[in-house]
Amino acid sequence: MVQELTPNTAPDIIYPDSDGQPMSDNTKQFRWIVTIKENLEILFASRDDVFVAGDLLWYPVQGNNKIRQAPDVLVVFGRSKGDRGSYKQWEENNIPPQVVFEILSPGNTTKEMMNKLLFYQRYGVQEYYVYDPETVEFTGLLRSTEQLEVIEEINGWTSPLMGICFQITTNTLEIYRPDGQKFLTSVELDRQREQERQQKEAALLELEQERQRYQDLLARLQAKGIDPENL
Structure with missing residues (x-):
């Protein structure tokens, strides 16, 4: 006897947290993914x-675990921070x-x-950026009504949603925050913090040396019977 599945006995659809594909194919691609994600x-x-x-795997349609993409980096405005195994859109308002x-x-x-472009266009992405670190080719697309259209003047472009600016040089892409700070790798960020620490220590040392010079001068004047406070 064959038992028919009813809505109460139908198996739940599983939405895997991994598509079995590596995050990156090489160190350069991985470094760019991490740099953009961490700086954002x-x-x-x-x-x-x-x-x-x-x-992170993005599932836009409830009930269909075949419709999915894992963007290298994604940004969602209007959703809280926190860990997720995947981004199930119906659970995110x-x-x-x-x-x-x-x-x-x-x-x-x-x-x-091309399949990725069609997916992002169909499921609501507003800004789509593609960078090839080997050729330094950078492309941006912006939603206009129902389609993603190429941004013709991408060099110097400022993202309407993120406020970050893109500059293309002869050998790399540079990204700047609204305050003018450049996106840096983790090593560059650590080096910058170390430089700032050293500068702070140097400033404190100079202040302490200045204070000591003042104390020495005060002691010499007092030794000669001169009280600077009464001058």
Whole structure:
């Protein structure tokens, strides 16, 4: 006897947290993914309503675990921070990621990137950025009504949603925060913090030396019977 599945006995749909694909194909691609993701988290650290993630599976349609993408970096405005195994849009007030970054590697195919573009266009991405660190080719697309359209003047472009600015040099892409601070790698950030620490220590040492010089001068004057406070 074959038992028919009813709505109460139908198996739950599983939404895997991994698609089995590596986060990156090489160290350069990985470094760019981490740099953009970490710097965006720093930028929006004070905002509880901005969620940033890297290589996180996004499921836009409840009931279909085949419709999915794992952007290299995604940004969602209007959703709280916190850990997630995947981004199930129906559990997030049906808010899609508004910003997506893809960092190209030699393994990416034209068909793959076209499918990603169609996916992001269909499911509500507002800003889509694609960077190839090998060729320093940077492309941005901005939603206009129902479509993502190429930003013709991308060099010097400022993101409407994030406020960050993109500058293309002869050998790399540079990204700047609204306050003018450049996106840095973790090593560069650590080096910057160390330099700031050393500068602070040097300033404190100079202040202490100045205080000691004043005390020495005061002692010499007092030894000669001179009280500076009574002058």
